[in-house]
Amino acid sequence: MKVDGTPYRSIWLDRDGWSVRIIDQTKLPWSFEIARLTTLEDAAHAIRAMLVRGAPLIGVTAAYGLCLALRRDASDAALEQAAETLRATRPTAVNLAWALERMLAKLRPAAPSARVELAYAEAAQIAEEDVAQNQAIGRYGLELIAHIASGRPIRILTHCNAGWIATVDWGTALAPIYMAHDQGIPVHVFVDETRPRNQGALLTAWELGKHGVPHTLIVDNAGGHLMQRGLVDLVLVGADRVSRHGDVANKIGTYLKALAARDNSVPFWVAAPASSIDWSIEDGVRDIPIEERPASEVTNVTGRAPDGQVMQVRICPKETPVLNPAFDVTPAHLVSGIITERGRAAASEGGLLSLFPEYR
Ligand code: MRU
Numbered sequence: 333m334k335v336d337g338t339p340y341r342s343i344w345l346d347r348d349g350w351s352v353r354i355i356d357q358t359k360l361p362w363s364f365e366i367a368r369l370t371t372l373e374d375a376a377h378a379i380r381a382m383l384v385r386g387a388p389l390i391g392v393t394a395a396y397g398l399c400l401a402l403r404r405d406a407s408d409a410a411l412e413q414a415a416e417t418l419r420a421t422r423p424t425a426v427n428l429a430w431a432l433e434r435m436l437a438k439l440r441p442a443a444p445s446a447r448v449e450l451a452y453a454e455a456a457q458i459a460e461e462d463v464a465q466n467q468a469i470g471r472y473g474l475e476l477i478a479h480i481a482s483g484r485p486i487r488i489l490t491h492c493n494a495g496w497i498a499t500v501d502w503g504t505a506l507a508p509i510y511m512a513h514d515q516g517i518p519v520h521v522f523v524d525e526t527r528p529r530n531q532g533a534l535l536t537a538w539e540l541g542k543h544g545v546p547h548t549l550i551v552d553n554a555g556g557h558l559m560q561r562g563l564v565d566l567v568l569v570g571a572d573r574v575s576r577h578g579d580v581a582n583k584i585g586t587y588l589k590a591l592a593a594r595d596n597s598v599p600f601w602v603a604a605p606a607s608s609i610d611w612s613i614e615d616g617v618r619d620i621p622i623e624e625r626p627a628s629e630v631t632n633v634t635g636r637a638p639d640g641q642v643m644q645v646r647i648c649p650k651e652t653p654v655l656n657p658a659f660d661v662t663p664a665h666l667v668s669g670i671i672t673e674r675g676r677a678a679a680s681e682g683g684l685l686s687l688f689p690e691y692r
Contacts (some may be wrong), residue, residue: 333510333542333543334609343459343500345452350399350403352396354367357382357383358383360534375394378393384501385493386498387571387573387604388500394421395431395451395458396417398414398435402439404471406448407604408444420670423571423623425573426572435454453621453682459500464673465607466507467507470508471669473508475676476566477519484612485518485519486519487565489524489555490569491524491539491569492524492585495529503613504671505568508568509521509545513545514562520546521547523536525550526583527549537549544656555589556595567598568601571604571608572659573610573613574608574609577618578596578684579616579620580600580618580645580664584661587661587662590666591666593666594666595631600666601669602670605669617661622659624658625658627656628656629656631649632647633645639664669683675687
């Protein structure tokens, strides 16, 4: 997608052919800064500290992190150790483990001397596939939006950031929205601010603004009210992990939106590529691991002061105890359907297997 007229992806190889360039998402929307990753530690830090975030993007960053590690040491032991380091960075988005397993399957049988070249080729392939998958998700989601179209803008509520900077390009939940907008189908996006880290306010609002998509920022607690008033036609979110039966882990707060959507008969759709489906998990509510993040994300908020300075301020008493689960799981029965790169499926084992019969 374009930033001020220049086409960007969220991750790419530097002109040197080996180091990795990313958009530092911790700086958005205040400034657009490109960071350079040169080591395994750089890649692990970028994922852990959320310079990169979003399930598909952290998978691709982990794949390139392995490439960087192998440049230093391509032995069997170093390969396994690097994969473990990357796997431990963030536990909920299954794309991370998926990308590492795919890389390991390619690299383990190869001679150490051949591994670096193989690793870069596989990481590039994963990145390219991500772009193509998101475009396909965009097309299948666009059909859904076009079906609702009635002459007035389609009002879509989204949570967190599932746009192009959460993937390599296009995004998952935002891909159909970009395509609808580009085709002249009027859309209006309600953007949940998405506490604690405010990915909606900081990132989704930035993305939609840059692309010219009409949108309104709302506090996380406003969605139910808007749905009750008939102001939302569709809820469209991404996913960090989908169970075999269609339970959906996504940013904390997603479940409450699904409950409100059900109570108000608003369709609640999830956009996710196959790399987000964890076929080994039957019961997502019980078994999807939920990342707990630092208390500081809850006790502090980052903002820009009138003098232009970006600063953190504390919003609660110094001693207040905090719990910070970063994701929740929406059970399949609250999900209207899942938009994948192979089409739209019911949120059920049968629905998902009808699109992915190889996992029967
Ligand atoms: O903690 P984050 O910002 O990595 O969480 C991201 C989300 O929850 C996204 O909505 C999800 O990864 C879908 S991504 C395209």
